[in-house]
Amino acid sequence: MKSPLIIKVIAILQAVFVVCYFSYMLYIAVAWGFNPRIVQLLVTDSIYVFLLVSSVGIWFYKPWGWWVTIILYGKLLLSKVIGSGSEWFLIFTGTIAEPWRWEMFAADFFIVILFLLLLGYFFRRTVRSEFCIKETTRRVVVIASMGVILLYALYFVIALWLIIQMG
Numbered sequence: 001m002k003s004p005l006i007i008k009v010i011a012i013l014q015a016v017f018v019v020c021y022f023s024y025m026l027y028i029a030v031a032w033g034f035n036p037r038i039v040q041l042l043v044t045d046s047i048y049v050f051l052l053v054s055s056v057g058i059w060f061y062k063p064w065g066w067w068v069t070i071i072l073y074g075k076l077l078l079s080k081v082i083g084s085g086s087e088w089f090l091i092f093t094g095t096i097a098e099p100w101r102w103e104m105f106a107a108d109f110f111i112v113i114l115f116l117l118l119l120g121y122f123f124r125r126t127v128r129s130e131f132c133i134k135e136t137t138r139r140v141v142v143i144a145s146m147g148v149i150l151l152y153a154l155y156f157v158i159a160l161w162l163i164i165q166m167g
Contacts, residue, residue: 007130010118011055018051036166044159047075058131066131067147070122070140074148075155077115084108 025045029038050072057065088105090096121127123137133140 006121007058007061007127011059014051014055018048021045021048040159040162040166043162044155047072047155061131063131063133066122066128066133067144070119070144071147071151073115073118073122074144075151077112077119078148078152079155080108080111080115084112 022042025038025042029042032038050068054065054069054072056062057068059065088100091098091100123140125137128140135143
């Protein structure tokens with residue numbers, strides 16, 4: 001039994017997010033010039049383009065769309081947890097001069113909860129069966145975790161290479 005409304009809404013929202021985000025980033029790039037920082041942002045944030053691939057896959061209930069979605073949201077969750085944790089550590093230890101702000105914490109917390117809810121929804125047995133994912137939950141978690149770690153490592157290496165190249 002397919003639940004097309006929820007899946008279709010997620011697919012549409014992902015596509016709208018990508019279009020709006022990159023439209024805004026291109027507007028800033030044109031207005032401020034394509035300096036190295038803007039180019040780094042555009043390249044490192046290009047991970048969001050995979051949301052378009054995910055949208056197409058889940059729109060048509062393709063198994064690869066389910067895998068792309070889970071691995072992508074797993075990577076985004078891992079990035080958010082590591083990034084926020086690092087930032088909070090630096091603020092609390094006084095390593096950076098930025099003060100603690102509750103709204104920053106709330107925004108980070110909201111994003112983490114959003115990613116967890118999306119992952120929880122897609123990991124439900126009924127949703128997995130809609131995408132013809134027959135593996136056990138343990139096997140799915142192991143495979144998805146390996147995909148998340150590989151994608152995060154690749155993303156990290158590319159971002160580091162860009163920072164070194166562009167200064």
